[in-house]
Amino acid sequence: MSEKYTDDVDWATAAEQSSEDDEAQEGNILAAEERSSEPAEHLAVHVVDDEDDVEGEDEDIDIDDPEADAIVNDALEIDEAAEAEAAAEVLTDALAEEEAEAAAQAAEEIAPYDGPDVNGEPDAPALDEEFVAEVSAVGDVVDAAEDATPDDPYEAFRAELRSLPGKWYVIHSYAGFERKVKANIEQRKNSLEVEEDIYQVEVPMEDVVEIKNGQRKMVNRVRIPGYVLVRMELNEDTWSVVRHTPGVTGFVGNAHNPTPLRFEEAFNMLKSLVQVTETAPVKGAAGKGASAPARSVITEVDFEIGETITIKEGSFAGLPGSISEIKPESGKLTVLVSLFERETPVELSFDQVTKQ
Template sequence: MTDEVAEDVGQDESTEDEAEASLPAAPISPPRGLDDDFEINLNFDADEVTESPAEPMDFDAEVEIDKAMAELHADLESKFGDWFVVHTYAGMENRVKQNIEQRVTSLNMEDYIYETIVPTETVVEMKNGNKKEVTRVFLPGYVLVRMDLTDESWGCIRHTPAVTGFVGNANDPTPLMLDEVESMLRPGIVAKVAASAQGKGKRPVKKIEVQDYQIGDSIMVIEGPFAGVPGTITEINPNTQRLIATVEFMGRDTPVDLTFPQIEKS
């Protein structure tokens, strides 16, 4: 009789242990002081545990820019006409663009003059101790025009108010190479990629480097559309890690906004 009772008791304890083992684990409560949105990723196969909500994801800006530039290249190749550079009075670039577009319509030149672009870039400026992101003309005094060059189309552009002429041979200008057009449009593409990343909750990975440069230093541009061109530093902004250098472009001294990694002392 005693043996039977002991056997029954052992069976009951075993059954209780199995029942407890089969119960689902109690939910994990967030530690005190954390928001209700706090979550823990219980993927133990992962290398590390992550918390949510997470910081905006980093992404490789250069990869995204390369993709956008490849799309630009394909788009430019698919279009009719050649690209020419028109010289304007400084500060009149957008007005010239409007004037050209109006003249194209009024003179019925749509079959010869297709597109007018003012190359721009987005930069961070410091004013009165405040940072402000602004979009500005990338090449002051220049406008890009895609067109078929004829006497009539040449006259339409040349006699547009605030246009001083075509860059190069004034009467028989030479069209730009495709890579030259891409270099002029690249800063605008970079700005679009950055804006798209911010809209998706991402942020570009930036490597900050501090270099010892002074205003008046002679430098050589080593990266970007002006690579291989010498210049002179005229402004330095250590807060944004950028500087302004004067370089020679198409026979004119042109101010160019650069980052420290894009230059070296010459």
């Protein structure tokens, strides 16, 4: 019977009515809300229980919490020592900057010092310009006197040689006949009337110290044996006169067109003709070692290294020795003398030894 009842119900019509009722109810609620103009706070209901004492309860609540306080204190803990040190550094830097600025400002304000000598010495009086000039002139004269040296005779000879006419030629001669050839040429140029073109004939000489048997002897000898220098104007006549002079074997260079010497070559061969004497050093130049130039003297020694000699003077007189070194410029020998079965070097002069 229940099944029949449920089957006879018109569910569609019921659903439509229910839907309409719901819409009417919702519309009524919305309309009521629109008509209400009172604020919400007036509609709120403040419910207070007269029997409950709220303020009293608040006073009785204990808010102290040791654990929470410890956490907060740890979070807010500050290293007081570090904070104090940082503050001190900031203060020190600030003071240093202020002092530097003050020092710079003070330095700019200081005026240059224009007072007397701080060492206590009085100011020197101003010197008269004329006096200063006179002193300077005297100093120049003194300096010139100190720097002055005798005239170099070689420079004078160089200038004279450069100004002479003609050119220098070299001729061969028999060794030992150089001076004879010179005399013959001078005689022939006069007899053959070519003296105007043959100006000068020279045989370069030099001073040599010969030491033989301990004896020193100054000897003047031909510097270049077998050669004679002639200054002349070269032509057929002068060439013939010189070439056919007895003792002459020919010209240096081309036999028929000889080559003259260059100036420096002629100067070096002829400068031994200059007479140079030693003089005392110039006053004021002693400290500088200035003195007149002197002609160099060649020493010719009659000794040989390894030669056995006999010492004739000095502490080792009578002893034999062997020459180990010869010093011609100083006139000394180094001789090895046997003493106590050992060879001892002894320095001796040439005249202290003799050949065996």
